[in-house]
Amino acid sequence: xxxxxxxxxxxxxxxxxxxxxxxxxxxxxxxxxxxxxxxxxxxxxxxxxxxxxxxxxxxxxxxxxxxxxxxxxxxxxxxxxxxxxxxxxxxxxxxxxxxxxxxxxxxxxxxxxxxxxxxxxxxxxxxxxxxxxxxxxxxxxxxxxxxxxxxxxxxxxxxxxxxxxxxxxxxxxxxxxxxxxxxxxxxxxxxxxxxxxxxxxxxxxxxxxxxxxxxxxxxxxxxxxxxxxxxxxxxxxxxxxxxxxxxxxxxxxxxxxxxxxxxxxxxxxxxxxxxxxxxxxxxxxxxxxxxxxxxxxxxxxxxxxxxxxxxxxxxxxxxxxxxxxxxxxxxxxxxxxxxxxxxxxxxxxxxxxxxxxxxxxxxxxxxxxxxxxxxxxxxxxxxxxxxxxxxxxxxxxxxxx
Amino acid sequence: xxxxxxxxxxxxxxxxxxxxxxxxxxxxxxxxxxxxxxxxxxxxxxxxxxxxxxxxxxxxxxxxxxxxxxxxxxxxxxxxxxxxxxxxxxxxxxxxxxxxxxxxxxxxxxxxxxxxxxxxxxxxxxxxxxxxxxxxxxxxxxxxxxxxxxxxxxxxxxxxxxxxxxxxxxxxxxxxxxxxxxxxxxxxxxxxxxxxxxxxxxxxxxxxxxxxxxxxxxxxxxxxxxxxxxxxxxxxxxxxxxxxxxxxxxxxxxxxxxxxxxxxxxxxxxxxxxxxxxxxxxxxxxxxxxxxxxxxxxxxxxxxxxxxxxxxxxxxxxxxxxxxxxxxxxxxxxxxxxxxxxxxxxxxxxxxxxxxxxxxxxxxxxxxxxxxxxxxxxxxxxxxxxxxxxx
Numbered sequence: 142x143x144x145x146x147x148x149x150x151x152x153x154x155x156x157x158x159x160x161x162x163x164x165x166x167x168x169x170x171x172x173x174x175x176x177x178x179x180x181x182x183x184x185x186x187x188x189x190x191x192x193x194x195x196x197x198x199x200x201x202x203x204x205x206x207x208x209x210x211x212x213x214x215x216x217x218x219x220x221x222x223x224x225x226x227x228x229x230x231x232x233x234x235x236x237x238x239x240x241x242x243x244x245x246x247x248x249x250x251x252x253x254x255x256x257x258x259x260x261x262x263x264x265x266x267x268x269x270x271x272x273x274x275x276x277x278x279x280x281x282x283x284x285x286x287x288x289x290x291x292x293x294x295x296x297x298x299x300x301x302x303x304x305x306x307x308x309x310x311x312x313x314x315x316x317x318x319x320x321x322x323x324x325x326x327x328x329x330x331x332x333x334x335x336x337x338x339x340x341x342x343x344x345x346x347x348x349x350x351x352x353x354x355x356x357x358x359x360x361x362x363x364x365x366x367x368x369x370x371x372x373x374x375x376x377x378x379x380x381x382x383x384x385x386x387x388x389x390x391x392x393x394x395x396x397x398x399x400x401x402x403x404x405x406x407x408x409x410x411x412x413x414x415x416x417x418x419x420x421x422x423x424x425x426x427x428x429x430x431x432x433x434x435x436x437x438x439x440x441x442x443x444x445x446x447x448x449x450x451x452x453x454x455x456x457x458x459x460x461x462x463x464x465x466x467x468x469x470x471x472x473x474x475x476x477x478x479x480x481x482x483x484x485x486x487x488x489x490x491x492x493x494x495x496x497x498x499x500x501x502x503x504x505x506x507x508x509x510x511x512x513x514x515x516x517x518x519x520x521x522x523x524x525x526x527x528x529x530x531x532x533x534x535x536x537x538x539x540x541x542x
Numbered sequence: 543x544x545x546x547x548x549x550x551x552x553x554x555x556x557x558x559x560x561x562x563x564x565x566x567x568x569x570x571x572x573x574x575x576x577x578x579x580x581x582x583x584x585x586x587x588x589x590x591x592x593x594x595x596x597x598x599x600x601x602x603x604x605x606x607x608x609x610x611x612x613x614x615x616x617x618x619x620x621x622x623x624x625x626x627x628x629x630x631x632x633x634x635x636x637x638x639x640x641x642x643x644x645x646x647x648x649x650x651x652x653x654x655x656x657x658x659x660x661x662x663x664x665x666x667x668x669x670x671x672x673x674x675x676x677x678x679x680x681x682x683x684x685x686x687x688x689x690x691x692x693x694x695x696x697x698x699x700x701x702x703x704x705x706x707x708x709x710x711x712x713x714x715x716x717x718x719x720x721x722x723x724x725x726x727x728x729x730x731x732x733x734x735x736x737x738x739x740x741x742x743x744x745x746x747x748x749x750x751x752x753x754x755x756x757x758x759x760x761x762x763x764x765x766x767x768x769x770x771x772x773x774x775x776x777x778x779x780x781x782x783x784x785x786x787x788x789x790x791x792x793x794x795x796x797x798x799x800x801x802x803x804x805x806x807x808x809x810x811x812x813x814x815x816x817x818x819x820x821x822x823x824x825x826x827x828x829x830x831x832x833x834x835x836x837x838x839x840x841x842x843x844x845x846x847x848x849x850x851x852x853x854x855x856x857x858x859x860x861x862x863x864x865x866x867x868x869x870x871x872x873x874x875x876x877x878x879x880x881x882x883x884x885x886x887x888x889x890x891x892x893x894x895x896x897x898x899x900x901x902x903x904x905x906x907x908x909x910x911x912x913x914x915x916x917x918x919x920x921x922x923x924x925x926x927x928x929x930x931x932x933x
Contacts, residue, residue, distance in 0.1 A: 148739040148740055148742055148743040149739055149742060149743070150743075152742075161766075169735065169762075173735075173739045192828075192829070193802075198773070199829055199832075202769070202773065203772075203773065204769060204772055204773075205769070206765040206766065206768070206769050207765075253907075271879065272883055272905070275879055275882045275883055276878060276879055276882065277879050279859075280859050280864075280866075281806070281859070281862060281863070281864040282864055282866065283800050283802065283864060285784075285788070285798045285800055285866075286798050286800065286864055286865070286866040288798075289796075289797075289798040289866040289867060289868045289869065290866045290867070290869060290879075291869075291874065292869050292870065292871050292873070292874040293720070293721060293724075294789075294798065294868050295796075295868045295869060295870050295871070296721035296722070296871065297703075297704075297718070297719075297720050297721040298704065298708055298718065299704075299708060299712055299715065299718060302708050302711055302712060303707050303708055303711070303789050303791060303796055304789060304796050304868040305703065305704045305706075305708050305718065305720075305789070306704075306705065306706045306707070306783075306788055306789050306798060307720070308702075308705070308766075308782070309764070309766045310699055310720075310724070310728075310760075310763045310764050313728075313762070313763040313764070313765070313766075314724070314727070314728060314731070314763060315903075317728055317731035317732070317735070317759075317763065318576075318731060318903055318904065319904070320731070320735045321576050321577075321580075321731055321734045321735050321738065322580070322902075322904045322906070324735055324738035324739060324742065325555035325556050325577075325580045325581075325738060326555055326906065327738075327742065328555060328556060328559070328738060328741065328742065329554075329555035329556070329909070331742075332557075332558065335908065336908075337555070337906055337907065337908055337909070338906075338907035338908065339904050339905070339906055339907070340904065340905045340907065341903060341904040341905075342883065342903065342904075343903075345880075345883070345885055345900075345903035345904070346903040348874055348880070348885065348900055348903065349727070349900055349902070349903045350720075350721070350722060350724055350727055351721060351722060351871060351874075352612035352613075352899070352900045353600055353607075353608040353609040353611075353612045353722060354600065354608070354721070354722070354871040355612075355871050355874060355875050355886075355898075355899070355900055356602075356608040356611055356612050356891075356897050356899055357600060357602060357608045357871065358870075358871035358872045358874070358875045359875045359886070359897040359898040359899070360602060360895065360897050362602060362603055363870075363871075363872060364600060364608075364871055366721070367600075367721070368718060369691060369716065369718055369719055371599055371689070371690075371691070372599035372600055372601070373597075373598070373599040373601070374599075374689070377689070377691060378691060378716070379691065379695070379700070379716035379717055379718075379719075380716070381716065388695070388701075388716055388717060390691045390692045390695045390696075390700070391691075391692075392688070392689035392690075392691055392692055394689070451683075451685075451686050451687070454687070456687050456688050456689045456692050457692065458686075458688060458692040458693075458695055458696045459695070459696075460695040460700050460701045460717055461695060461696060461697075461698050461701060462698065462701050462776060462777075462778070463698045463767045463768055463770070463771040463776060463777060464771060464776055465698075466697065466698040466761065466768065467768065467771060470682055471677065471681045471682045471683040472681075472757070472758070472761065474680075474681045474682065475678055475680060475681045475755060475758060477755065477757070477758035477761055477762075478761075478768075489772035490768055490771075490772060491765070491768070491769075491772075492758075492761050492762045492765040492768055493758075493762075494736075494758075494762075495729070495732040495754060495755055495758030495759035495761070495762050496732055496733075496736040496752050496753065496754045496755075496758070497678070497680060497752065497753040498736070498739075498740060498750060498751075498752050499659070499663075499750045499751040499752070499753075500743075500747040500748070500750040501739075501740065501743050501747060501750065
C-alpha cells in the first residue's frame with residue numbers, strides 16, 4: 142500500500158531504546174507509519190534476543206512485539222566511528238529516542254547537545270526510571286519499581302493486603318505517554334522550526350495513573366485503596382460463576398441499570414428492595430448485594446451472562462485469559478489482533494493499532510521482529526551511502542558488529 | 543465560557559490547536575487533558591447538569607470529584623446539548639473552528655445528535671474526528687458498554703492480577719484490578735496519539751475519522767501476555783510472578799525488589815551481608831536462581847522483616863540493586879523528588895480550593911508545560927455570553 146496511507150509516513154526515528162518502555166513507544170510510532178531504525182550490536186543485543194531467566198524464559202524469544210516493524214542495524218557504540226555513524230543516522234532522522242540510564246548517552250557522545258550538532262531541529266526522547274536529573278536519577282528501576290515509587294503500586298491491592306506489583310503494562314503505559322509527547326513535539330517543530338528534548342520519567346507515569354488520589358492527598362484527605370470496588374457504584378466488581386476460576390465483571394451505574402439487572406436475575410422485587418433502591422443504598426449495603434449477585438451467578442456461566450446483560454444495557458464482561466482474547470472475533474475484525482510471520486517465526490498473533498483510521502488506514506504490524514543487522518543494506522548503504530567495501534572494513538574492525 | 547487562567551501558552555507544543563471534547567468517560571477526558579497540558583485549547587461541551595465525570599469517584603470531602611478535577615485541569619467548559627437547536631448551533635460554532643474533535647458518544651446515540659462520522663466529515667472536511675469508546679465504534683461489540691473493571695478484564699490483564707505476594711496471601715480471592723482507571727488512561731493515550739498522528743497527515747489527506755477502542759488500547763499495553771501465548775505459555779496470575787524478588791514487607795512498610803542482571807544479584811548478595819546460602823556455587827547461574835526462586839525469597843523476606851524500608855532501599859540503590867519503597871499518595875505529593883522535577887503545580891479546583899495537581903509525566907526542555915485551572919460548571923449568564931459570540 143502507499144506510504145500515504147500511513148499517518149506518519151515520511152518520519153524516521155533513530156531508535157536507541159532498550160528494555161520495554163522505550164521500545165514500546167517507537168513500536169507504536171512504527172505502527173503509525175514512521176520508519177524506525179533500531180540500533181543495537183552483538184555485544185549489547187536487545188533483551189528479547191537473550192534468555193529472561195527471572196521471568197522464566199530460558200531461551201531467546203522467537204518474536205518480540207515491541208521490536209516488530211523495526212529495521213535493525215548493528216553498531217558497536219564503544220567505538221568512536223560507530224558513534225559517528227549513529228550521528229549520521231540521527232542526521233537523516235526526525236526523532237532520536239533512548240532509554241539508557243541517565244548519563245550513558247552523554248558518555249557515548251550521543252546526548253541531545255551532541256546530536257543537535259548533527260540535526261539542529263532534532264526531537265529527542267530520553268525515557269528513564271526517575272528522570273535525567275534530580276536526586277534519584279541514578280536509580281536503577283524496572284516496571285514494578287516505577288509503580289512502587291509513583292504510588293500506583295500502593296493504591297492497587299486488596300484493601301487488607303500488601304501493595305501490588307505492576308508488570309509490563311507499566312512499562313508500556315510509559316511508552317504510550319512518550320508517543321503523545323513526541324508527536325506534540327513534532328507538531329511544535331512543524332510550527333516553529335525548532336527541535337525539542339523530552340525527559341520522561343516512568344515513575345511519573347505511575348503517579349499520573351493515580352492523579353485523582355494525589356489531588357486528595359494534596360488536600361490532606363488520605364485516599365483509601367478500594368480494591369475492586371468503585372466507591373459510588375454497586376454492584377461493581379469481579380464475581381465467581383458456576384465454573385472454578387471463571388469470573389464475571391459487572392458494573393451498575395444507576396437505578397435504570399439496576400432495574401435491568403434485576404430483570405435478568407429474575408427477581409424484579411429486588412429492584413424495589415429498600416436496601417438496593419438507590420445508588421447510595423446499594424453502596425451502603427454492598428455486602429448483602431454482592432452476596433445476592435454471587436448466589437445468582439453460582440449456577441450461571443460467565444460468557445452467556447455477559448452477553449445477556451449487555452443486551453439489556455448492563456456493563457458486563459468475562460474476565461478473559463489470553464487464549465480467549467486471541468480467539469475473539471471482535472478484536473480480529475477490528476485489526477487489534479493481527480497475524481505475523483517471518484523466516485524464523487511461525488504464524489502467530491501480534492497486537493495491532495488500537496485505532497482504525499478512515500483515510501490513513503494502513504496502520505499496524507507489517508512485519509515481525511528483525512534479525513540483528515538485517516537492514517544494513519538500506520540504512521548503511523542507501524541512507525548513509527557506505528560502499529560494500531567500506532562496510533566490510535568497518536565490520537572487520539568491529540565498528541559494525 | 544469559563545476562562546483558563548494559565549500562563550502564556552503560545553510557546554507550548556500544541557499552541558494554536560483547538561480541540562472540542564465531549565466526554566462521559568475517563569478515556570476521552572484523559573485524551574483532552576494530555577493535549578490541554580501541552581498547550582492545546584480544549585473546550586469541554588457539557589450537558590446542562592454537567593459532565594457525569596463531575597460526580598465520579600473518588601470524591602473530596604465536600605462532594606467534589608477528585609477525578610474530574612484531575613482530568614479537567616487546563617480545559618474550558620461550555621454548556622451544549624446537541625439534542626436542541628441551540629445546542630446544535632453551539633456545536634457547529636465550536637466544530638467550525640476546531641482542529642480535533644474527541645467524542646465518546648455511543649454509536650447508537652450519534653444520529654439523533656448529528657454526530658455521526660459521515661455527517662461531520664461532510665460538514666467539516668478538515669476536522670480530525672476521534673471517537674473513543676469502550677469497545678470501539680465498529681465490530682460485533684461496538685454497542686457493548688464497559689466500565690473500568692470490565693475493560694481491564696476484557697483485555698486480558700485483569701485476569702493476571704494480582705501476581706506475586708498478593709496472590710500468595712489470597713489465592714482464592716477474585717482477580718484484582720489496577721487502581722483507578724488504568725485501562726481508560728491507555729485508551730486516552732491512544733486517542734490523543736491518534737489525533738496528533740492524523741493531524742500530522744492533514745496536509746496530505748485532509749481531515750479524517752478515527753475509531754479508538756479502550757479494549758484494544760489496553761490489549762496493546764498488555765501485549766506481552768499475548769506474546770507469551772504465542773510462545774506456548776498461557777499465563778495465569780498464580781504463575782506469572784517473577785521467580786524471585788517482588789513485594790517484601792519490611793518493619794515499617796513495603797519494598798519492591800527486582801534483580802534481572804548478574805551484577806544486580808551480586809549487589810543483592812552483598813546487601814544481605816554475603817550469607818552462606820547465597821554464596822553457593824549453583825546460584826551464580828541465573829537459571830538455577832530462577833529454579834530456586836521460592837527459597838531465595840524466603841531468605842530475603844526474613845531479612846527484610848527486620849529492617850526499615852529507607853535503610854534497605856538506600857543501601858540497595860548504592861549497590862546498584864533495583865529496590866524501591868512502596869510510597870503512599872501523601873509521600874508522592876510531598877516528595878523531594880517530585881518537587882525538584884516540578885511534577886505538581888498549584889491549581890484552582892472547580893470548588894475554588896487550591897490543590898497541588900500533577901502536571902504531566904514528562905518535561906519539555908525548551909518550553910516547560912503549565913497547568914491551567916479547573917473550570918466550574920458554566921452559569922446561565924455564561925451561556926448567554928457564549929450564545930452572543932456564536933454569530
